[in-house]
Amino acid sequence: MGRIPEATVNEIRERVDLVDVVSRHVSLKQNGSNFKGLCPFHDEKTPSFNVNRARQIFHCFGCGEGGNVFGFLMKRENLSFPEAVRSLARDCGIEVPEDDAGARDATKPLYEATEIAQRAYRIALASPEGAAARAYLAGRGLSPADAERFGIGYAPDRWDTVAKALGAARIPGEAGERAGVTKARSSGGGHYDHLRARVTFPIQDVRGRVIGFGGRATQAGQEPKYLNTPETAIFHKREALYGIPAALEAARKRDRLVVCEGYFDRIALARAGIEESVATCGTALTPDHARQLRRRAREVVLLFDGDAAGQRAIASALEVLLPQGLRVRAAVLPAGDDPDTYLEREGADALRALVDGAAPALERVIALAAAKGVATPWEKSDAVASVAPLVARVQDAVERTELVRRLALGTGVDERAVEMAVRTAARGGDVEGAIAARVAPATPVGVAEGTPLARAARDLVRLLLAHPGLAGRVGAESLLESLAETAGLEAWCALLGAILDHAALGEPVDAATLVDRVSGAARVLLQQLAVEDVPVLDGAAAERALDDTLAALERRRLRRESAETTDALRQNNDVSLLAAKQRQLDRRKAVQKQNAVTPAAS
Numbered sequence: 001m002g003r004i005p006e007a008t009v010n011e012i013r014e015r016v017d018l019v020d021v022v023s024r025h026v027s028l029k030q031n032g033s034n035f036k037g038l039c040p041f042h043d044e045k046t047p048s049f050n051v052n053r054a055r056q057i058f059h060c061f062g063c064g065e066g067g068n069v070f071g072f073l074m075k076r077e078n079l080s081f082p083e084a085v086r087s088l089a090r091d092c093g094i095e096v097p098e099d100d101a102g103a104r105d106a107t108k109p110l111y112e113a114t115e116i117a118q119r120a121y122r123i124a125l126a127s128p129e130g131a132a133a134r135a136y137l138a139g140r141g142l143s144p145a146d147a148e149r150f151g152i153g154y155a156p157d158r159w160d161t162v163a164k165a166l167g168a169a170r171i172p173g174e175a176g177e178r179a180g181v182t183k184a185r186s187s188g189g190g191h192y193d194h195l196r197a198r199v200t201f202p203i204q205d206v207r208g209r210v211i212g213f214g215g216r217a218t219q220a221g222q223e224p225k226y227l228n229t230p231e232t233a234i235f236h237k238r239e240a241l242y243g244i245p246a247a248l249e250a251a252r253k254r255d256r257l258v259v260c261e262g263y264f265d266r267i268a269l270a271r272a273g274i275e276e277s278v279a280t281c282g283t284a285l286t287p288d289h290a291r292q293l294r295r296r297a298r299e300v301v302l303l304f305d306g307d308a309a310g311q312r313a314i315a316s317a318l319e320v321l322l323p324q325g326l327r328v329r330a331a332v333l334p335a336g337d338d339p340d341t342y343l344e345r346e347g348a349d350a351l352r353a354l355v356d357g358a359a360p361a362l363e364r365v366i367a368l369a370a371a372k373g374v375a376t377p378w379e380k381s382d383a384v385a386s387v388a389p390l391v392a393r394v395q396d397a398v399e400r401t402e403l404v405r406r407l408a409l410g411t412g413v414d415e416r417a418v419e420m421a422v423r424t425a426a427r428g429g430d431v432e433g434a435i436a437a438r439v440a441p442a443t444p445v446g447v448a449e450g451t452p453l454a455r456a457a458r459d460l461v462r463l464l465l466a467h468p469g470l471a472g473r474v475g476a477e478s479l480l481e482s483l484a485e486t487a488g489l490e491a492w493c494a495l496l497g498a499i500l501d502h503a504a505l506g507e508p509v510d511a512a513t514l515v516d517r518v519s520g521a522a523r524v525l526l527q528q529l530a531v532e533d534v535p536v537l538d539g540a541a542a543e544r545a546l547d548d549t550l551a552a553l554e555r556r557r558l559r560r561e562s563a564e565t566t567d568a569l570r571q572n573n574d575v576s577l578l579a580a581k582q583r584q585l586d587r588r589k590a591v592q593k594q595n596a597v598t599p600a601a602s
């Protein structure tokens with residue numbers, strides 16, 4: 001995989017919105033010019049995680065984590081930089097150049113490796129070694145014919161089933177590793193199998209090519225119960241849907257897709273004649289999934305467990321499905337049931353009736369919110385606040401109005417008040433009207449704070465970030481020199497230096513770009529400034545403020561020089577110093593005069 005051109009990276013950075021990306025993972029509330037939420041990188045109860053939409057920077061005042069949209073995805077989804085870039089490129093429909101012919105050639109051996117692995121697993125299931133696995137499948141109501149239909153296999157409790165099969169097919173070990181079916185030995189070379197002692201489910205792309213595997217433990221006490229092959233160049237868990245190729249035709253005919261959470265669930269649905277069913281592969285539904293579903297059908301039926309976790313999963317699935325304009329229903333199983341236990345006990349007709357009769361998911365959410373209690377005004381307001389953000393995501397205006405009416409009826413809250421709450425939610429506003437606790441910004445270690453120079457440096461960075469065009473007015477060297485002499489300002493100098501360098505080279509001077517160019521305390525300072533909530537000055541006022549700050553720094557420098565000369569005069573009685581002293585006094589007067597004509601001088 002080659003380097004991604006800088007222009008493409010910039011295009012993606014401009015096209016995506018950090019607030020949208022973060023919102024997939026963190027529930028954010030607008031707070032002034034920032035969005036606030038609970039930090040996904042450390043455990044906290046009051047939000048100190050800030051996202052600034054204008055600057056496209058996030059920063060946590062609790063743990064110091066921060067950066068731009070690429071940094072967020074890298075940390076949150078454990079991706080490399082190119083992976084994060086490609087993932088966002090897919091989101092906004094930008095083609096990343098190297099991903100064409102060269103990449104197709106590069107992925108070919110991966111598909112070959114997964115095909116070989118699939119064949120090896122199928123053979124192992126039928127072999128004497130697979131007896132326990134066959135018994136396990138029979139225990140879950142699956143016949144050998146079912147196993148064949150769904151391509152179910154068995155990864156024996158050995159290290160070399162796939163590794164050997166790849167070798168016999170002359171597939172390089174490295175291709176197996178890149179396909180996620182084998183791993184490299186830490187010493188001595190060679191590869192060993194990724195999945196062992198597990199029933200295997202082939203995960204395919206829309207074209208029916210095997211891209212990865214899910215593995216279910218067959219031995220008691222074996223952890224984890226489910227293990228997937230890892231994320232690879234062909235297996236992206238954020239978009240993979242188990243069962244998709246088999247579901248396509250039925251989905252087109254019925255204009256709907258049934259979404260469940262596991263391999264056995266999807267198989268139970270298909271066995272009941274609901275071919276248009278898919279399962280996520282070990283992740284919650286993502287916007288990538290939602291877009292895929294929308295391309296194939298108008299309606300989605302969620303089939304999740306009836307327990308509390310299942311209810312929460314429905315609400316978070318709605319968050320990603322509704323913005324795509326999908327009609328979402330929720331079928332709910334009796335407590336303690338899975339689709340396959342339900343199918344076994346009640347039969348295929350009953351499972352189909354359950355799916356066909358699924359109620360609109362939002363109506364279910366409204367009913368559940370109301371069931372929590374709406375006796376007191378507080379309870380009513382909580383119920384409305386919990387559902388309003390979901391109603392706000394419904395794209396169809398008629399449907400939205402109807403849902404507002406239902407929510408008002410269900411909670412006994414005035415319809416206009418509900419409508420207002422939904423509108424506030426649509427704007428991204430704070431529905432509860434609660435003011436999130438303001439967390440005092442913590443300053444990184446070793447950075448001087450509160451001194452006039454530190455304040456001046458902060459003002460300068462703030463101004464230059466808002467008005468990069470003003471950078472030309474700043475004499476970089478003398479400025480940095482006068483700051484660098486003071487301990488604790490090193491980070492400010494690094495940051496100012498980076499800004500002035502970027503401006504001089506004509507590169508973008510925005511926080512989202514700069515954050516990748518500075519490190520340590522300078523980076524933390526930049527993140528803090530990028531998410532702080534202060535009014536941005538207009539051009540003329542910014543120019544005046546900049547001149548004031550520079551003049552103040554210059555006065556400081558001259559005062560110090562003058563004091564040094566006075567000291568030297570006292571000690572040496574050198575006459576030549578008198579002339580220097582006079583020159584310094586003149587300059588100080590000149591600077592003062594210049595400053596006096598500036599109306600905004602402080």
Ligand SMILES: [Zn+2]
Nearest residue numbers: 039042060063
């Ligand atoms: Zn944090």
